[in-house]
Amino acid sequence: METICAPCGVVLAWCKFAKAEGVAKILKFLEDVYSDSASHSSYIAIDKGCALLKHIVRQGHWLACEPTTCIIVDSYHYINHWVTDHLCWTWCNPAPLNGDAPNLVVVSNDKQGNPYYKWAFNTQACEQLNAWIGGNFDFTMHVLLFIHTQWVIAKQEKKKRKQEAGIEVVESDEESEDEEDSESEEESEEEESEEEKD
Structure with a gap:
């Protein structure tokens, strides 16, 4: 850097x-x-x-x-x-x-x-x-990995809730999706499940 x-x-x-x-x-x-x-x-x-x-x-x-x-x-x-x-x-x-x-x-x-x-x-x-970055590198990595772990856990819990609610979960090969892409996929999945219920 x-x-x-x-x-x-x-x-x-x-x-x-x-x-x-x-x-x-x-x-x-x-x-x-x-x-x-x-x-x-x-x-x-x-x-x-x-x-x-x-x-x-x-x-x-x-x-x-x-x-x-x-x-x-x-x-x-x-x-x-x-x-x-x-x-x-x-x-x-x-x-x-x-x-x-x-x-x-x-x-x-x-x-x-x-x-x-x-x-x-x-x-x-x-x-x-x-020198400051070097001294704080371990702490910075710990915080970044902690935040990433919380994000992954939240994503898994959301997926589990959808499965429990009977909403079909589409697996994606790409882990780094856009927030907008993720939201639009979720909306379309919810619309599909509503159509199936009707």
Whole structure:
């Protein structure tokens, strides 16, 4: 699962990637979410930011928001990127101190009044969400399976009541029927049983 989060942790969008988190899929996801320049953010912080930027440059496939959006690597993953990777350290640095990105790094003061540099916003919001999801995965699965079980039991009880009332129950091969389809089938079954009674 891939997510896009605001620095405060609010989830803006999510999608599922089959098998792998490739840069082409990431680019497609970003294009779907940021389809025009009005919807973009100033920075996109992603663990594979430099790989994504290399892919975009090689393909010549620029995002609609490219002129005013910078792709950076989030601070958590950036420390593991090679110092010798010039593209990464020059263009995807989440904390450049050369003045190129004054919105990423601000000067703050410690308790003694000494100035120090700090990140202006949280680039690790998605990683923190992943940690939260991981910690709550078992509970989430338990709740989903409990709800599914209650649904199946209710469906079986409804079927049993129909059989006890003498209404013919038609077995369906497809378990994932539309709610409307299910309702229209039930209505037609009830109409048929009323015709038989007449």
